Structure formats: structure tokens, C-alpha cells
Amino acid sequence: MRTLPLSVGFMPLVDAAPLIIARELGFAEEEGLALNLQSAPSWSTLRDRLILGQIEAAHMLSPVPVAMALGLGGLPTQLDALSVLSINGNVIGISNALANEIATHGTMPNFLDAQAAGKALAALNRPLRIGVPFPFSMHAELLHYWLSASGLNVAKSLDLRTIPPLLMADAIAAGEVDAFCVGEPWGSITVEQGGGSLLLPGAAIWQFAPEKVLAVRRDWAASEDDLTGRLMRAVWKAGRWLGRQDKRATASEILSWPEYLGVSTEITERALTGNLLINARGKSRTVPRMMEFFDGAATFPWKSQGAWIGARMAARFGLDRAQSAAKAAAVFRSDLYRRHLGPLGADLPAASEKLEGALASPTTAGTDSGTLILGPDRFFDDQVFDPRRPEC
Incomplete structure (x- = not known):
């Protein structure tokens, strides 16, 4: 050939x-x-x-x-x-200053608990500067969906700032943003450099994004x-x-x-295995289906x-x-x-479409020649999107 x-x-x-x-x-x-x-x-x-x-x-x-x-x-x-x-594959990180601010209002949310993390940010009752790699991105869509459903007035309090992934760690360390949503390995790089910690994996907002x-x-x-x-x-x-x-x-x-990435093998392996280091103190968490x-x-x-x-x-x-x-x-x-x-x-x-967010557990689906197992695709707030009724 x-x-x-x-x-x-x-x-x-x-x-x-x-x-x-x-x-x-x-x-x-x-x-x-x-x-x-x-x-x-x-x-x-x-x-x-x-x-x-x-x-x-x-x-x-x-x-x-x-x-x-x-x-x-x-x-x-x-x-x-x-x-x-x-x-999947994204993480939401916060600056050290924001982590301290959340701690003064209560305890740091569990790393996989999108409900608690969203409420913790909304409870701050102030504008949040959050870095995303591009205005038209799953990062932006997940943040709007998650924070709005968590009670934040996104029109007034969500200030999304476009920052290339490679510069996200520098931006959080310099105080240019309070938080970010970025693809790996750049969230882990932030942890490695000590400029911030990880609050939530994107998969906790939508399990099959x-x-x-x-x-x-x-x-x-x-x-x-x-x-x-x-x-x-x-x-x-x-x-x-x-x-x-x-x-x-x-x-x-x-x-x-x-x-390609030019970072250590250990860093890339974290994302591929879902075994993430979430803060500079060495705290780690495993994320099911971190990246598929x-x-x-x-x-x-x-x-x-x-x-x-x-x-x-x-x-x-x-x-x-x-x-x-x-x-x-x-x-x-x-x-x-x-x-x-x-x-x-x-x-x-x-079929070429399905109800998005309807699967809470692995589910058998028909194919053109047999069956396959679809994984969970839940949204954190249990909403279901029907593509035939998108206005709902």
C-alpha cells in the first residue's frame, strides 16, 4: 500500500x-x-x-x-x-488562597462530590475568576452547567478567562485566576509546582462527557x-x-x-490510570473512568x-x-x-442518539450485530437530556 x-x-x-x-x-x-x-x-x-x-x-x-x-x-x-x-479527562483546580477561603466556610468537599464542591463555591457569594482553555470547550460547558445548578449566579459571578493549557499552572500561581478547568497533565503540573490543588474531576459533573x-x-x-x-x-x-x-x-x-507533552512519565500515568495526586501534601484519590x-x-x-x-x-x-x-x-x-x-x-x-444522563450503571445496548455494554453517563444533578426535546 x-x-x-x-x-x-x-x-x-x-x-x-x-x-x-x-x-x-x-x-x-x-x-x-x-x-x-x-x-x-x-x-x-x-x-x-x-x-x-x-x-x-x-x-x-x-x-x-x-x-x-x-x-x-x-x-x-x-x-x-x-x-x-x-x-472525560478534565480536572478543576483551585488556588491555595481559594482553598483557604473554602476551609474558613467549612470543610473541603470530598474530591468526587460535585454537589458539595459546587455548593462550597456558591456559598462564597462572590465573583469567581476561572481559567478555561477556550470559550467553546467542554470545560466552559461543564462549569456553566455545574455552577448554575449549584446555585451560583453565573451571569454575575462567573468570570471565565481564556488561558492556554500550558500556561494554566503559571496563571493560578500568579493569582490571575481563582480556579481553572483544564485537561491533564496541566492540573497535575499545578499540584507539582505547589500553586494550587485539585477540587474535582470533570467526570464527577458528567460521567461520560x-x-x-x-x-x-x-x-x-x-x-x-x-x-x-x-x-x-x-x-x-x-x-x-x-x-x-x-x-x-x-x-x-x-x-x-x-x-509530545514533555513531562514526566509519572505525571502522564496519573491521568491514564486515574490515580491523581490532588495537593502538595501528597493526598491522592482514584477517579473511576478518569479518561476513556x-x-x-x-x-x-x-x-x-x-x-x-x-x-x-x-x-x-x-x-x-x-x-x-x-x-x-x-x-x-x-x-x-x-x-x-x-x-x-x-x-x-x-441508534445514533440516546438519552444523555439516563444510565446510572453499566447497561446492555443493542448494536447492528449484537450487544455492547454502555457505561454510566449520569449528570451530577440527575438531569436527563432528551435530544428530541432539547428545549426542555
């Missing part, structure tokens, strides 16, 4: 692992691709490189293609999510169907490999290389996930919720996923 070059952008985060593993362990080569992985300094830079055609595909925040479809951000190019690269997607321009996917299929298959194989617990040590070592790459149809681009993001954005930006949910659902290309990955034996759910 002739090897074809393909340029793919990524941010130095643990959840870029499927692209990195696809290149380094030969899954891309099996599909006849020579992946040229290009690191970007910020999400805006990565998005712009993709839009301008400087790269063909990207490791992307799941809400970015949705924002483009809704006309947010001022750029007209349509992007599509071919597959989900990772589920589609964090990053494999994004391409819609016109590119239409004109380069063969390349699209090759890329999707290579990344799917890498995700399957990452889904094996016995591969996490090897993955941690590869991700730590200077051309494969199990439970983790790579499937559920249209209901896109619809949830679209409905949330519509509520925040004053758009029609039903129309926004429909446009957002169209961005998650389950049709391409079925066509290109079905022949590999990928689990293909019988």
Missing part, C-alpha cells in the same frame, strides 16, 4: 494519545498513512490551522465544530467530528473519502490499544516524549452528545435551542463512523 502524508494538529494533552499512538505504534502506517503530527500553542491557533487548510485534521475540543455550525466565533467554515477521541473529537473540514471529508476512512481506522485502532489497561505504562512513556479512549462505545460520535452541546450553547448565547441542537447533532458524523469503521468490527449502536 502506498503511504500517503497527512498533517494532523494536536495540543500537548494526555487525551491526544490516540493520534500519538496511531503514529508511533504503526496503526497509521497499517492504513497507508504517514502522519505528520504538529503541536499547537493554543486552541485558537489549532482551529485556525485546520480552517486555513494548513493541516488536514485535528485533535479538537468537542464544542468547537458545534460553535462553527451555530455561527459563533465569526468563522464560516464548517467542521465535522468524525469520532470521539476521548471521554465527550471531551475531544477528531475534527476535519466538512468539504475535505466529502472530497477525500478514502483518506478520511484511513485516518478514522488508524485512530480507532489506537483507541482500542489504549483501552487495554496493560498498555497504559507504555502509553505514558510515549506521551512524555519532548515532541475505547470502552463503552467511547469513540462513537453520538448525535445526542452534539445536541446537548448545541442546546447548552443556545441557552448561553440566546439562540433557538431546537434549531441549535439539530445543527449540532449534524456535526457528529455517526454516518461516516458506521461506514468506515463497521467493516473493522467496531461496536455500532443500533
